[in-house]
Amino acid sequence: MEISEYVNPEGLRIDGRRRKELRKIEIEMGKLEQVDGSALFVEGFTRVMASVCGPKEVENRSKAVEDKAFISVEFLSATFSTRKRTKMSKKDRRVLEICSIIRKTFEPVLQLELFPESEISIFIQVLQADGGVESACINAVTLALIDAGIPMIDFVCSCTGTYLDSFCILDTNFIEETAGGSILIAAILAKSKKVVSTQMKISRLKMENFTELLELVVDGCSRIYDLMEDATRKRTKEQLNSQTALIK
Amino acid sequence: MNKKIIIPGERIGKASEYESGKGTYINNNYIYSSQLGKIKIESKQTGKKIIEIENKQETAISKIPKIGDKVTCKVIKINPRLIKVHIYCVEEKQLNEPFFGIILTHDIKSTEIDKIKVENCFKPNDVILAEVISLGESRSFSYYLSTAKDDLGVILSINSDGFFLFPYSDSEMICHENQSKEKRKVAILKK
Numbered sequence: 018m019e020i021s022e023y024v025n026p027e028g029l030r031i032d033g034r035r036r037k038e039l040r041k042i043e044i045e046m047g048k049l050e051q052v053d054g055s056a057l058f059v060e061g062f063t064r065v066m067a068s069v070c071g072p073k074e075v076e077n078r079s080k081a082v083e084d085k086a087f088i089s090v091e092f093l094s095a096t097f098s099t100r101k102r103t104k105m106s107k108k109d110r111r112v113l114e115i116c117s118i119i120r121k122t123f124e125p126v127l128q129l130e131l132f133p134e135s136e137i138s139i140f141i142q143v144l145q146a147d148g149g150v151e152s153a154c155i156n157a158v159t160l161a162l163i164d165a166g167i168p169m170i171d172f173v174c175s176c177t178g179t180y181l182d183s184f185c186i187l188d189t190n191f192i193e194e195t196a197g198g199s200i201l202i203a204a205i206l207a208k209s210k211k212v213v214s215t216q217m218k219i220s221r222l223k224m225e226n227f228t229e230l231l232e233l234v235v236d237g238c239s240r241i242y243d244l245m246e247d248a249t250r251k252r253t254k255e256q257l258n259s260q261t262a263l264i265k
Numbered sequence: 266m267n268k269k270i271i272i273p274g275e276r277i278g279k280a281s282e283y284e285s286g287k288g289t290y291i292n293n294n295y296i297y298s299s300q301l302g303k304i305k306i307e308s309k310q311t312g313k314k315i316i317e318i319e320n321k322q323e324t325a326i327s328k329i330p331k332i333g334d335k336v337t338c339k340v341i342k343i344n345p346r347l348i349k350v351h352i353y354c355v356e357e358k359q360l361n362e363p364f365f366g367i368i369l370t371h372d373i374k375s376t377e378i379d380k381i382k383v384e385n386c387f388k389p390n391d392v393i394l395a396e397v398i399s400l401g402e403s404r405s406f407s408y409y410l411s412t413a414k415d416d417l418g419v420i421l422s423i424n425s426d427g428f429f430l431f432p433y434s435d436s437e438m439i440c441h442e443n444q445s446k447e448k449r450k451v452a453i454l455k456k
Contacts, residue, residue, distance in 0.1 A: 053361070072329055074364055128290065128299055132329055133400065163273060168299035170290060171274035208274035208297075246272060253270045253301055 023181045023193060031192055032061075037233065039176075039188045039240060044248035046164045047256075052140075054165025058157035061190060062147035067157035069165040072135035080136075085129035087136050090116040092154070094143040100191070115141075115151055122155055122175075122204050122214045128168040137167060148190040149177040151202050151216065156241065163249060173213060174245060175204040176237035178230050180222055185230045187237045201227075203234045207242035210235075271298045271318055278316050284309075286317030330355045330364065330397045330408055335417075338366055338410070340391045343383050346370055350393070352408065365407040368395060372411040373450055385436075386450040392421035394452050418452035 024030055034040070040061030048066075049055035055068040075081040080089075092112045094105045105112055119139060127137070139161070141154050155175035162169060179189045181198035194200060200218040205211065212235065222230070271277060277289065278296045285291050286307070288300035298318050305319040330336055330352060337354035347370060351363035371378045373386050387393065394417050399409035412418050415435070422430040422438055424447060430438035432451045439446050 070361075073362055135329060163301050166300055168288060168290075169273050170292070170297065170299055172272060206274065208276070249272050249301060250270050257270075257303075 023196060024184045024186070030186065032190060034188075036184055037187050037237075039237060040190070042241065042244050044160060044245060046160055046248065046252045052165075054161045054163070054167070056157050056160030056164055058153050058160065060149060060153050060156075060188070062145055063149055063153045064143070064145040065150065065153040065157045066142045066144060067154065067161040068140045068142075069137065069158070069161045069167065070140070071137035071165075072132040072167070073138075075134065075136040076138075081134050084133050086127075086132040086134075088120050088123060088127070088129070089136055089138045090119045090141070091138070092116050092119075092141045092143075094146065098143045098146045115154060118151055118202075118214065118216060119154060119158060122173060123158065123162070123169075125213065126169050126171060126173055126206070127162070128170065131168060146191070148192075148194040149188060149202075151175070152177045152204075155204050156245065160245060160249065164252075171206040171208050171211075172242060172245070173204055174207050174238040174242040175202065176234050176241055177202050178234040178237065180226055180230055185226070185233045187233055199230075201230050201234055203231060203238065205235055205238045207239060207246075210239075269304070270302070271304055272301055273299050277304060283314045283316040286315040288318030289316060328355060328358055328360060330400075332397050332400065334397045336366070336395055336397060336408075336410065337420075338393055338395055339363075340387050340389050340393060343387055343389060345383055348373075348383060348387055349407075350395070350410065352410075366395070366397075366410045367401075367407045368410045368412060372398065372409070372413055375413040385448040387419065388422065388447075388449075390423065391419045391449070393417075393419050412450060412452075415453050416455065418450040420452050420454070422447075422449060 043059040045057040048057055049068055052068040052070050058065050072086055080087055092115050096102055096104050139158055152175035159173045177189050178187050179193055179198040179200045181196055199222040202216040203212055204214045275298050276295050277298050280291050280294045280296055285296050289296050290299050300318045302318040305317050307315045334355055336352045338350035338352045340350050342349040348368040350366045352366045353363050370381055373381050395410035395412050397408050398411045401407050401409055424430055424440055428440045428442045430440050433439040435451050437446050438449045
């Protein structure tokens with residue numbers, strides 16, 4: 018399919034959104050019973066399930082750190098999640114990249130020094146990929162960690178943006194992501210507004226455009242945070258209500 | 266009482282007014298929360314108020330053994346030098362998967378340390394109560410436990426015929442079916 022313009026003169030994108038509009042976000046927490054914490058993050062057609070186990074005994078003993086917990090990340094992309102029906106191996110370059118993004122984002126945020134010589138394992142399963150997979154993974158992992166009750170200093174939110182056709186676009190879908198613009202993935206600490214990690218793909222961008230894009234993405238992050246905050250509060254309320262109902 | 270639900274990263278008080286408790290941390294003279302839950306303020310006798318986040322769900326912190334915790338374990342292997350155990354419970358919290366623990370021979374009893382014979386104290390599959398005395402070295406990866414107290418030792422045991430053994434004295438257990446006695450380091454539980 019040849020696309021001549023990604024933002025039409027009326028200011029609408031291919032999927033009918035405006036430039037700074039997010040896709041519909043759905044959040045479900047604590048769906049899986051077998052793990053300590055889990056969350057499903059749905060953003061448009063992107064659908065990511067994250068689960069957290071731990072803190073527990075270190076599986077691979079040579080990886081253990083003496084004075085803090087070790088984070089292990091496993092990323093699985095379902096064969097049916099992308100347009101090409103291909104199986105990703107565990108040592109695929111993209112898989113390793115996402116794993117390291119997740120680890121580097123969460124290492125400074127979690128209070129790992131409370132659990133010496135233990136392991137926190139994070140599993141990510143992509144059920145449907147339609148752009149912004151990395152951001153959705155970070156958001157899902159945050160919610161799963163909160164569900165597991167692992168102490169963290171702040172809420173991490175992430176969003177993706179791109180610079181296309183001399184426009185800054187928020188929350189890219191698959192077509193916009195593969196269009197060849199520079200993609201920026203940023204994760205911020207929602208309360209203190211600090212940027213924890215940024216990733217650039219195909220980085221050929223003017224400095225003033227970069228600052229504009231970063232501002233847009235950070236704004237998107239804080240909007241996603243509001244939704245995530247609502248979802249966690251709602252879930253906790255339900256949990257507390259069900260507990261009191263049981264006691265009665 | 267404030268019933269608001271607190272999420273991680275929220276500012277909940279000044280460090281000069283309160284002391285930081287469970288589920289909170291201090292940054293730049295303010296106390297922030299690090300967990301999901303409700304605020305609970307406890308005042309100490311010294312006048313200081315402790316602020317902590319209360320969550321009825323079992324949180325991750327409580328599931329890791331600390332020094333001084335009483336743990337419930339199962340004996341896996343014995344040899345003359347040490348006993349290997351699996352830790353299944355920390356205080357009253359059940360673990361999802363066991364931790365490994367080691368009891369060295371001289372930590373079994375507090376008296377007559379030189380004369381201890383491991384086979385007279387524990388058998389594989391015994392359920393024992395023990396106390397964590399060390400978190401272990403970086404290489405060994407097991408918690409060091411001790412049963413050198415009266416209320417620590419075997420609490421549940423089954424003999425070779427498949428019958429339960431009951432405490433008889435502090436060093437013996439008896440089977441009510443055939444009146445046979447076996448030697449164990451028995452925990453004397455106070456009611």
